[in-house]
Amino acid sequence: MRKVDPDKHDARVRQILDAARACFAEKGFHQTSTAAICARAGMSPGNLFHYFSSKQAIIAAIVDGERRDVAEYFSSAMQAADLLGEILAFMDMILALAADKTFAGLALEIVAEATRDPEIGARVSRNDVELRSALQALITAAEERGQVGRALPSADAATWIATLIDGIFSRVGIDPDFSPKAHSSTLRLMITRMLCADAA
Amino acid sequence: MRKVDPDKHDARVRQILDAARACFAEKGFHQTSTAAICARAGMSPGNLFHYFSSKQAIIAAIVDGERRDVAEYFSSAMQAADLLGEILAFMDMILALAADKTFAGLALEIVAEATRDPEIGARVSRNDVELRSALQALITAAEERGQVGRALPSADAATWIATLIDGIFSRVGIDPDFSPKAHSSTLRLMITRMLCADAA
Numbered sequence: 001m002r003k004v005d006p007d008k009h010d011a012r013v014r015q016i017l018d019a020a021r022a023c024f025a026e027k028g029f030h031q032t033s034t035a036a037i038c039a040r041a042g043m044s045p046g047n048l049f050h051y052f053s054s055k056q057a058i059i060a061a062i063v064d065g066e067r068r069d070v071a072e073y074f075s076s077a078m079q080a081a082d083l084l085g086e087i088l089a090f091m092d093m094i095l096a097l098a099a100d101k102t103f104a105g106l107a108l109e110i111v112a113e114a115t116r117d118p119e120i121g122a123r124v125s126r127n128d129v130e131l132r133s134a135l136q137a138l139i140t141a142a143e144e145r146g147q148v149g150r151a152l153p154s155a156d157a158a159t160w161i162a163t164l165i166d167g168i169f170s171r172v173g174i175d176p177d178f179s180p181k182a183h184s185s186t187l188r189l190m191i192t193r194m195l196c197a198d199a200a
Numbered sequence: 201m202r203k204v205d206p207d208k209h210d211a212r213v214r215q216i217l218d219a220a221r222a223c224f225a226e227k228g229f230h231q232t233s234t235a236a237i238c239a240r241a242g243m244s245p246g247n248l249f250h251y252f253s254s255k256q257a258i259i260a261a262i263v264d265g266e267r268r269d270v271a272e273y274f275s276s277a278m279q280a281a282d283l284l285g286e287i288l289a290f291m292d293m294i295l296a297l298a299a300d301k302t303f304a305g306l307a308l309e310i311v312a313e314a315t316r317d318p319e320i321g322a323r324v325s326r327n328d329v330e331l332r333s334a335l336q337a338l339i340t341a342a343e344e345r346g347q348v349g350r351a352l353p354s355a356d357a358a359t360w361i362a363t364l365i366d367g368i369f370s371r372v373g374i375d376p377d378f379s380p381k382a383h384s385s386t387l388r389l390m391i392t393r394m395l396c397a398d399a400a
Contacts, residue, residue, distance in 0.1 A: 028316060030230065105315060112312035115305060115373040116228065128374045156386045159371075159378070164360075166374065167367025171359075173315040174328045174366065178359070186356045193397045194390050 013051055016041050017065065020058045025105030029059060029113055056119065063110060063123040067130060074134035083142035084195065087135070087161070088188050094165050095180040095187065104172040111166070131165075132158045139195065149198035157195060164191075213251055216241050217265065220258045225305030229259060229313055256319065263310060263323040267330060274334035283342035284395065287335070287361070288388050294365050295380040295387065304372040311366070331365075332358045339395065349398035357395060364391075 019041035023032040034055050038048050052058045073093075077086040097103045114124040135158035142148040148157075164187075171178045219241035223232040234255050238248050252258045273293075277286040297303045314324040335358035342348040348357075364387075371378045 108312055108315060111370055111373055112308055115308060124374055125376065152386065152389060156383070160386065160390060163367035163371050164364065165367070166370035167363035167365070170311050170366035170370055171363050173311055174324055176325065183356070183359070186352065186360065189352060190360060190394050193393045197393045197397055
């Protein structure tokens with residue numbers, strides 16, 4: 001039996017996922033073949049299937065990767081002193097991701113596919129539930145410190161911040177003149193007003 | 201030559217567009233055939249092609265129909281005394297449309313397709329530019345009457361209201377528990393805070 005080098009394995013997986021992200025963002029899931037992903041990753045189909053059993057499994061791994069990134073981000077944000085500042089910094093990170101054409105194209109594709117493919121839909125919903133829970137925990141902790149007001153229930157505030165995030169990615173697809181990073185100060189003002197109009 | 205009854209013609213066009221909207225929302229543009237639209241509309245392919253030359257032409261007519269609806273809505277809203285009230289009423293109408301599964305599914309499909317099909321993309325962008333212009337005109341007029349503040353430039357406020365609208369339709373696709381109409385008071389509070397925190 002061949003020995004598996006875990007570092008080499010992880011590097012191969014990343015290489016496949018990067019190639020798949022680029023293909024999916026450009027052409028969409030349905031119009032991307034595993035052959036196209038192999039070509040972009042510079043590996044043979046046999047080699048790719050050693051790591052992923054199907055295109056569906058690659059999409060699942062991409063969505064699960066975003067889940068891990070969000071969990072790590074908020075676990076670190078909860079340790080900060082200025083929790084409103086962490087929420088605003090998170091929104092700046094979202095604007096930076098939306099400015100990345102591959103990331104934004106892929107985000108739109110995932111949402112569209114989630115409405116049609118129940119397995120992807122379930123994964124996307126789970127990520128969304130976890131994102132809103134993490135935002136809500138941050139807002140609740142910020143309330144307790146008097147950093148944000150209490151008029152807007154924290155669950156609703158979290159839902160509407162998530163809605164703004166969804167909207168930012170749609171906007172990139174709809175409005176060719178929308179430059180996400182240029183809107184940082186406006187978005188910060190909006191979120192601050194939304195959360196703090198009644199702060200102590 | 202056959203005489204054309206304009207009322208009958210318009211009724212047929214509506215019948216085709218309604219059938220197409222339902223098919224597109226359920227299956228997406230690519231997975232919907234003109235044969236499926238004909239079957240749903242209860243007419244023969246020959247009859248359908250008398251009204252629309254292609255599936256693409258049907259999609260274009262749907263997007264153009266939304267453009268007319270928005271123009272009519274804002275032309276009437278500009279006549280009102282309470283312009284902030286008109287903006288909030290418009291958002292309630294958006295929540296009602298988002299609660300309509302066919303409308304919401306179609307909206308997501310159109311945005312996803314706009315990123316890939318330049319002709320649909322151009323039509324969607326035109327609608328979006330007109331929606332933001334109409335919102336901006338309403339906000340500017342509201343500023344002049346002291347009904348909203350001036351800290352947020354009206355073009356930015358319009359862009360972010362449009363972003364919230366995009367987000368509402370995405371949310372319906374992502375979060376099966378999101379009930380748009382239940383969020384009316386939260387959305388009204390958010391928009392009011394966003395526009396009025398510095399109102400006279």
